Amino acid sequence: MTRVACIDIGTVTARLAVADVEGGRVVRMLKQSNICNLGEGLTQTGAISRAAADRVTECVDSYLAAAREAGAHSVCCTLTSAARDASNSDQLLNRLGRRGLHAQVIPGTVEGSLTFLGVAQDFAGHRILVADNGGGSTELAVGRMDAPADAAPAPKLALDCVRSVDVGCRRLTERFLSKHDVPTTDEVAAARAWARQLFDDAMREEKILRLAPERLVTTGGTVTTLVAIKLGLVPYDPRRVHLAELSLGDVEGLLARLAAIPVEGRAKLPGIQAKRAPVILGGAIAVAELMRSVNVDRLTVSESDLLFGLSICAAATAEGTANPLGWEPDLTPLR
Numbered sequence: 001m002t003r004v005a006c007i008d009i010g011t012v013t014a015r016l017a018v019a020d021v022e023g024g025r026v027v028r029m030l031k032q033s034n035i036c037n038l039g040e041g042l043t044q045t046g047a048i049s050r051a052a053a054d055r056v057t058e059c060v061d062s063y064l065a066a067a068r069e070a071g072a073h074s075v076c077c078t079l080t081s082a083a084r085d086a087s088n089s090d091q092l093l094n095r096l097g098r099r100g101l102h103a104q105v106i107p108g109t110v111e112g113s114l115t116f117l118g119v120a121q122d123f124a125g126h127r128i129l130v131a132d133n134g135g136g137s138t139e140l141a142v143g144r145m146d147a148p149a150d151a152a153p154a155p156k157l158a159l160d161c162v163r164s165v166d167v168g169c170r171r172l173t174e175r176f177l178s179k180h181d182v183p184t185t186d187e188v189a190a191a192r193a194w195a196r197q198l199f200d201d202a203m204r205e206e207k208i209l210r211l212a213p214e215r216l217v218t219t220g221g222t223v224t225t226l227v228a229i230k231l232g233l234v235p236y237d238p239r240r241v242h243l244a245e246l247s248l249g250d251v252e253g254l255l256a257r258l259a260a261i262p263v264e265g266r267a268k269l270p271g272i273q274a275k276r277a278p279v280i281l282g283g284a285i286a287v288a289e290l291m292r293s294v295n296v297d298r299l300t301v302s303e304s305d306l307l308f309g310l311s312i313c314a315a316a317t318a319e320g321t322a323n324p325l326g327w328e329p330d331l332t333p334l335r
Helices: 050-069 083-084 089-097 109-122 168-177 185-206 220-230 247-258 262-267 274-294 306-319
Strands: 002-009 011-022 025-035 073-079 127-133 138-146 156-163 215-219 245-247 298-301
Touching: 002 156, 002 306, 011 050, 011 306, 025 050, 025 109, 025 138, 025 245, 050 089, 073 083, 073 089, 073 306, 083 089, 083 109, 109 127, 109 156, 109 215, 109 262, 109 306, 127 274, 138 185, 138 262, 156 247, 168 185, 168 220, 168 274, 185 274, 215 220, 215 274, 220 247, 220 274, 220 298, 245 247, 247 274
Parallel strands: 002 073, 127 215, 215 298
Antiparallel strands: 002 011, 011 025, 127 138, 138 156, 245 298
16 A cells, blocks of 8 residues: 655645555545635736745645655645646746645646546446536546456556536636626626537537436536535535535526625535635536536536546556556655
């Protein structure tokens, strides 16, 4: 069994996982999550602000200390949509480098593949469409994971397609929903139309629906929060969220509720982190329009996200064994 630490820095959230991996599967994992809003203001300026970079590096310092305390021998660090888009990502990478991290800005296809690898652990033998709905983008991946044969060291993974779509909760919020605290009907409609068009384009260009996935499985802070609001989870309970289902009616009902109240009111809803309140409406719009584009009336929510896939790849790299994706994280020893 190999214990690894993984840090993922997204557009909204920075997260840490310390995972024990054996036989290509995550046996146990401890996660921490902080809303650092790396992508705040990125739509307007094209750059990561100093304040956002400060928040992220302070969070990473705490994560490195936690990883050492947990007994992880190595750590990897990935950055996703905001870092891909920003003109000054190198400045943040330099900061992380001074902390000994070999941080990697990963393309959307790698991000989607890692998420699929993590999610598919629960759906062996089924072709699924996995959507990782984040702050700046949504990664779509269709494929299948087969349970390993008796002599095989790990499950066999087959990915049919991976596509990154620039639709995310913060991107939608800053582009369409930030002018008024309670957005107008026209602003919500414009956000919906824009998201739907980008998802429809991806479906058509990748011929995703022709691959006939059996179900849509969605991960990310928006869908887990929507489940938590629906159930009124205080405190948050991942055991009740993981593999929960949301109908299109559920999502539309929550969307309408969120659209009718100001950010301050959203922040007080049972089940939501207050820092997520400014972007949760944008996230709900992204999820609703994704479901309509895929033509499904129900989705399954997964807590087994990119961090699970990243942990599996990190453990394979640490052990010197074959990596299931053909992509390797850059590991840093923890001392």
